[in-house]
Structures are given as structure tokens and as C-alpha cells.
Amino acid sequence: MLSSVNGSVRQFLSFNQRPQRLLHLTPRSQFQEMGSHFDFLTKKPYSPPSWASRLSPIPSHYFSLGHFPTPIHKWNLPNLPNNTEVWLKRDDLSGMQLSGNKVRKLEFLLADAVAQGADCIITIGGIQSNHCRATAVAARYLNLDSYLILRTSKVLVDQDPGLIGNLLVERLVGAHVELISKEEYAKIGSVALTNDLKEKLISEGRRPYVIPVGGSNSLGTWGYIEAIREIEQQLQTGPAEAKFDDIVVACGSGGTIAGLSFGSWMSSLKAKVHAFSVCDDPDYFYDFVQGLLDGLEAGVASRDIVNIQNAKGLGYAINTSEELKFVKDIAAATGVVLDPVYSGKAAYGLLKDMTENPEKWEGRKVLFIHTGGLLGLYEKVEQMGSLVGNWHRMDVHESVPRKDGIGKMF
Numbered sequence: 001m002l003s004s005v006n007g008s009v010r011q012f013l014s015f016n017q018r019p020q021r022l023l024h025l026t027p028r029s030q031f032q033e034m035g036s037h038f039d040f041l042t043k044k045p046y047s048p049p050s051w052a053s054r055l056s057p058i059p060s061h062y063f064s065l066g067h068f069p070t071p072i073h074k075w076n077l078p079n080l081p082n083n084t085e086v087w088l089k090r091d092d093l094s095g096m097q098l099s100g101n102k103v104r105k106l107e108f109l110l111a112d113a114v115a116q117g118a119d120c121i122i123t124i125g126g127i128q129s130n131h132c133r134a135t136a137v138a139a140r141y142l143n144l145d146s147y148l149i150l151r152t153s154k155v156l157v158d159q160d161p162g163l164i165g166n167l168l169v170e171r172l173v174g175a176h177v178e179l180i181s182k183e184e185y186a187k188i189g190s191v192a193l194t195n196d197l198k199e200k201l202i203s204e205g206r207r208p209y210v211i212p213v214g215g216s217n218s219l220g221t222w223g224y225i226e227a228i229r230e231i232e233q234q235l236q237t238g239p240a241e242a243k244f245d246d247i248v249v250a251c252g253s254g255g256t257i258a259g260l261s262f263g264s265w266m267s268s269l270k271a272k273v274h275a276f277s278v279c280d281d282p283d284y285f286y287d288f289v290q291g292l293l294d295g296l297e298a299g300v301a302s303r304d305i306v307n308i309q310n311a312k313g314l315g316y317a318i319n320t321s322e323e324l325k326f327v328k329d330i331a332a333a334t335g336v337v338l339d340p341v342y343s344g345k346a347a348y349g350l351l352k353d354m355t356e357n358p359e360k361w362e363g364r365k366v367l368f369i370h371t372g373g374l375l376g377l378y379e380k381v382e383q384m385g386s387l388v389g390n391w392h393r394m395d396v397h398e399s400v401p402r403k404d405g406i407g408k409m410f
């Protein structure tokens, strides 16, 4: 038994150790048309949409890591302004353990890591970082080790971080978790922290590749440039009424809105992009996004192509009970479960704005991008306990016969 298990592990590893051998020469769009079922985890040559072809640098390859295209459907939210429609792009369905918006960035970032001959990935984020979890899974798929620097509170930094939410997946796939207190993180900064770990790993003979917070650098920006091409293609074959005036999305580290707003501006979409920031102030993000766009020689000003509003509330990853009740009410009304840290706050901010300024949204068709993050809800179970109900001990009618030994399980 043991030897057959080892055999299959060996087979799996040798399959993964040779990603280059899986290289296909078919461009992404043709691949989608062919409907190939074998392209997952393969490395493919990349060619950009025509409207992005003057960007520089253009990535040469990407790894197919997500299940794309993700669906778009109408989202029947209650109490919308007159004639306002909200549609949902389900990037939360881009995968299972490897899901959400980060997958799109990782397709490009990990292709670069493999091209550079890396044997491990370093990245950094909050203790429930979806990005770190997605990176750990994607890295493992490609036979790369992962080192995650996770920010936590001073009182928890010396303790086992447990297995809640994203941590469960990260630790199952064997990520190396390095805890840092919020105070140390604030004093040292994410760049110096990742560099420090990089030096240490190099001195041990490893070949690390560093991915910045949230996968947000100019290379990662291609993930959401591609998402715009995907939406354009979906609209060509979708229902005639699905032509969007606005795109709404959460902003946490800036890469998603950089790609979306550049793409929407340059492509045929021309939808106005509204970002709801969940951590830093809009001014910080206008500057940060500008840096990402400049890194691609985009030649556009962030302030012209995206509108950023503050939806931070009490602070990053901290929720009011009103926000959590909103997540619960939206799930109960529409079946769509939002995460509490990103899309939950963005949708809350959007509906608040629609209530306060209905004239701004009346008659508009809005595409909300659900960026995933479901596992983050597990950290909120205590806070959410009083909001859910609907349980009681089953009342079995007394006339139903009871006999020993029947119906043991099935």
C-alpha cells in the first residue's frame, strides 16, 4: 500500500517537475475556442489584446491556473435605484482552493518565476491573506515551495497561528509560515521583510522569487488586463442588454484596479471603473496605481481612468456588525456569499452610495466583480453567530415507528 502511495506521489512530482515540457504553442483565445480540457497548469505563450499591444514590457508566457472565463450573471439585489441593474462577474469561481482575483495575477507572476529558474516563492500579507493562500497553492501545483510572511497581532506572533480559513489551506499544502507582528511590519515594511527572507534563503542555496503584497506589480497587472479581454469576448456572445456603464470592485493592494481601469479605458468596454478601497486612502491608491501603469508605459493618468472611494470602515479586515449583517442579508436574498474584507465592504459601500445618491446610478448597468475571499469569513464566525438562525432540533412525529437496528446510516 505504502509503496503504491509513494509511487503515485513520485509520478505526480515528476509530472510537476517538468513544467516546460507541457508548453503548448496555442494562444489563449484559440485555446478557449478549442475548449481544451488539458490546459490547466500548462505554460503558454502570451500575446496581448490589440489595445494593450503598445504596453511594455509584455509578458512572454503565462501559466493557466484559473478556470476562465468566469460567469457573468444578473444580480437581483434588493432596493436598487430606478432602472439600475447590477450584474456580477464571478471571479470568486475562478477555482476552489486556488480561487479569487489573485489567480489572474499569479498566472503571469509564476510564469516569470519559473522562467527565472526559481525553486521557491516568497510573498507577504495579513494573517488571512487570500493572496498568500492562492500563491501557496499555485506554487505547490508548479512544484515550488512557498514562504509566507503573515502579519498578526503582537500577542499572537509567538503562537501557533491555527488552521482557520486561509491558514488551513496554506498549511495543508506545506507553505512555510513566518509570523511578524503588525508593529514590526509597520517599522520594517514589506519590501525589507521579503528581501531579508530572500537573502536568508539564498544563503541556504535556494533560488527564491519574491511576489509583492497582493501580487500587485506591473507584471501582475496583466491579470486584469486579460480579464477585460475576457469580458469583451463574453459581451460579444452574451445577451444584448449586457452592455455595462460601470465596473465596481474592491481595492486592497491596487493591482486589480490598475488592470481593470486601463483595460476598460483602452478596450471597447469604456465602462467607468469605481474602486472601493478597504485599507488605504484613495490618494495613496491613485499614486500606487500610477506607478503600476508607468511601469507598463501605459501613458495614462490613474485619476482619469478610475474613481476610488473609501470603504475602509473601522479598518482593514475589521467589520461592524452592520457590514456582517449586510453580507448575511445579501447571501439570504441572492445566494451570493461575499467575503467580509473585500467584496463585502465594496458592495456595502456601493449600495450605501446608491441609497444616498440614487440619481448617480439611475438607469445604469453596473458590473460588480466578486473577487473571492470566502475563506476569510471563517475568521468572523463568532461575530456572525447571532446573525444567522434557522436551526432547531427536528421534531419527528410520534406516529413514526421507532425500532432498534433499522436505518443505521442509510
Ligand SMILES: Cc1ncc(COP(=O)(O)O)c(C=O)c1O
Residues within 6 Å of the ligand: 100, 101, 129, 130, 131, 214, 216, 250, 251, 252, 253, 254, 255, 256, 257, 339, 342, 343, 371, 372, 373
Ligand atoms: C478577495 C480579495 N478581493 C480583492 C482584493 C483586492 O485586490 P487588489 O489587491 O488587487 O487590490 C484582494 C486582495 O487584496 C482579495 O484577497
